[in-house]
Amino acid sequence: MKIQHGLTMLALIASAGLAQAQDALQARSWAAACANCHGTDGRAQPGMESLAGANKDDLVKKMLDFKAGRKPATIMHQLAKGYSDEQIVAIAGYFAAQKK
Amino acid sequence: MQRRQLLQAGSALGAIGLMSGCATIGGKGPKVVVIGAGYAGATAAKYIRMWSEGGIQVTLVEPNDSFISCPISNLVIGGSKTMADITTPYDNLVKRHGVQMVKDRVASIDATQRVVKLAGGSELPYDRLIVSPGVDFMWESLPGMNKPGAQDKVLHAWKAGTQTVALRKQLEAMPDGGVFAMSIPLAPYRCPPGPYERACQVAEYFSKAKPKSKVLILDANDDVTSKGPLFKKAWAERYKGIIEYRPKHNVVDVDAATNTAKFEFNDDVKASVLNVIPGMRAGDIAVKSGLATANKRWCEVDFLTFESKAAPNVHVLGDSIQIAPLMPKSGHMANQHGKACAAAVIALLTGKQVNAMPIYNNTCYSFVSSEDVVHVASVHRYDADKKTMLTVPGSGGVSSAANELEGRYALAWARNIWADTLA
Numbered sequence: 093m094k095i096q097h098g099l100t101m102l103a104l105i106a107s108a109g110l111a112q113a114q115d116a117l118q119a120r121s122w123a124a125a126c127a128n129c130h131g132t133d134g135r136a137q138p139g140m141e142s143l144a145g146a147n148k149d150d151l152v153k154k155m156l157d158f159k160a161g162r163k164p165a166t167i168m169h170q171l172a173k174g175y176s177d178e179q180i181v182a183i184a185g186y187f188a189a190q191k192k
Numbered sequence: 193m194q195r196r197q198l199l200q201a202g203s204a205l206g207a208i209g210l211m212s213g214c215a216t217i218g219g220k221g222p223k224v225v226v227i228g229a230g231y232a233g234a235t236a237a238k239y240i241r242m243w244s245e246g247g248i249q250v251t252l253v254e255p256n257d258s259f260i261s262c263p264i265s266n267l268v269i270g271g272s273k274t275m276a277d278i279t280t281p282y283d284n285l286v287k288r289h290g291v292q293m294v295k296d297r298v299a300s301i302d303a304t305q306r307v308v309k310l311a312g313g314s315e316l317p318y319d320r321l322i323v324s325p326g327v328d329f330m331w332e333s334l335p336g337m338n339k340p341g342a343q344d345k346v347l348h349a350w351k352a353g354t355q356t357v358a359l360r361k362q363l364e365a366m367p368d369g370g371v372f373a374m375s376i377p378l379a380p381y382r383c384p385p386g387p388y389e390r391a392c393q394v395a396e397y398f399s400k401a402k403p404k405s406k407v408l409i410l411d412a413n414d415d416v417t418s419k420g421p422l423f424k425k426a427w428a429e430r431y432k433g434i435i436e437y438r439p440k441h442n443v444v445d446v447d448a449a450t451n452t453a454k455f456e457f458n459d460d461v462k463a464s465v466l467n468v469i470p471g472m473r474a475g476d477i478a479v480k481s482g483l484a485t486a487n488k489r490w491c492e493v494d495f496l497t498f499e500s501k502a503a504p505n506v507h508v509l510g511d512s513i514q515i516a517p518l519m520p521k522s523g524h525m526a527n528q529h530g531k532a533c534a535a536a537v538i539a540l541l542t543g544k545q546v547n548a549m550p551i552y553n554n555t556c557y558s559f560v561s562s563e564d565v566v567h568v569a570s571v572h573r574y575d576a577d578k579k580t581m582l583t584v585p586g587s588g589g590v591s592s593a594a595n596e597l598e599g600r601y602a603l604a605w606a607r608n609i610w611a612d613t614l615a
Contacts, residue, residue, distance in 0.1 A: 114544075114545055117535065117539075117544075117547065118547050118549065120243075120535075121531065121532065121535045121547050121550065122551055124239070124531040124535075125528055125531065125551065125552035125553055126553075127531075127608070127612045128524055128527055128528070128555070128605070128608060128609045128612055129555065129601075129604070129605050129608050129609070130608065131608050131611060131612065132242075132611065132612045132615075136604075136608055137604065137607040137608045137611050138604070138607065139600060139601070139603065139604030139607065140601070140604040140605070140607075140608055166567070166591065166595075166597060166598050166601065167555060167567055167569050167598075167601075170569045170587060170588050170589040171553050171555070171569055171571060171587065171588075173571070173584070173586050173587040173588075174551070174553060174570075174571020174572075174573070174583075174584040174587030174588065175551065175571065175584075179551065
């Protein structure tokens with residue numbers, strides 16, 4: 093019983109861990125699509141805003157403001173509308189976790 | 193059930209362990225060969241090395257010494273930028289990322305034996321192959337361009353490099369009062385707004401240096417294929433009396449000796465400088481290798497992995513592919529292909545799941561002068577039912593008007609994408 097229970101727990105932890113790893117890889121791929129302008133892993137070249145190591149909540153708020161048209165922009169209001177709120181949170185989480 | 197789950201989890205973890213083991217040994221692990229170090233191929237090579245933490249060996253085959261960017265190259269033709277501004281060496285791919293660069297051309301691909309044969313004679317075995325040779329021209333559709341010397345006189349300048357410089361020299365040598373005529377092929381072709389941007393760049397140069405000269409755009413398409421209202425506004429206001437636009441002008445032959453373009457239905461056009469952008473298809477090696485399954489012109493791929501629909505373990509990227517609806521053939525998009533493919537190739541080589549929901553964007557800036565810019569942007573998302581990439585409804589758009597702020601963003605975009613691709 094105990095062993096069985098232990099194995100079940102281990103399997104659950106392992107599969108949850110795998111799902112998490114998959115999600116992390118997906119967020120990394122989504123975030124990589126921002127690198128063309130904002131630099132690899134969000135470390136930008138001069139003239140563009142770096143996203144690496146930014147505060148996650150700030151990034152999410154900015155993107156949601158672009159998306160809702162509350163924050164004026166040349167291009168980001170058009171790009172932000174292509175992402176769901178959940179995708180924005182995942183992408184912001186990836187950049188927040190990167191070294192500046 | 194639980195036991196099987198546990199075993200599956202264990203094997204996946206084992207694969208991760210193996211990967212990091214490879215990184216410490218070096219020179220071991222699965223082999224990926226990439227053909228072509230443009231926006232797609234160089235990006236794929238860099239990201240496979242970076243994301244596999246060195247666990248996958250990458251050999252990148254490229255005949256050119258350095259990367260010369262097509263984006264911004266129209267500014268070299270206009271005279272406000274130099275070749276040095278658009279040229280980046282490949283050495284960071286080698287030094288920082290451990291990509292093995294081979295300066296050669298590919299002679300053939302043996303997809304059964306999984307070997308790439310180089311013109312220089314050596315052979316490169318692979319576990320997965322990435323083919324990103326860009327475009328080549330359909331010269332057979334322009335008989336006169338196959339005469340000796342014709343292609344040296346009537347330039348395309350649609351692959352940045354020696355022709356970019358040569359076209360600039362032709363414009364500099366042209367007497368004031370001359371006509372620069374540029375022909376545009378039927379879509380799809382590389383960089384939809386590129387020809388219209390070039391017209392603006394040449395017109396700006398003429399307005400300053402040769403004010404009696406004209407720019408004549410001969411477009412095979414029914415109308416301007418990208419950013420139409422923004423370009424037409426620039427032509428009507430900034431370049432009034434300099435630029436003339438003629439749609440539905442499909443060039444069917446060229447007399448290079450007299451700089452004359454011939455059309456299906458319209459009268460011949462003779463120009464002081466004739467710039468013919470021919471119809472395009474996937475790069476020669478892709479066509480020769482049987483990968484161009486769409487009209488023998490473009491390569492069909494699975495948009496989750498960019499694996500060819502014609503050959504297993506072979507991926508095709510960038511301008512060579514049969515594009516998804518509203519997906520442009522652009523450097524920005526090619527770079528996105530490179531990253532999506534890199535993630536998929538790593539997953540496939542390590543027994544992991546491929547990302548089921550790719551999302552990426554395209555942003556494209558066009559210079560209507562040496563400073564003012566207009567953009568078009570779009571976001572593309574995988575559609576599992578249609579098995580292709582579709583634009584997200586309500587997203588994307590164009591500039592409200594040409595502006596100097598976006599001119600600065602456009603140059604920052606260039607610095608960033610060059611670094612993302614090559615540094």
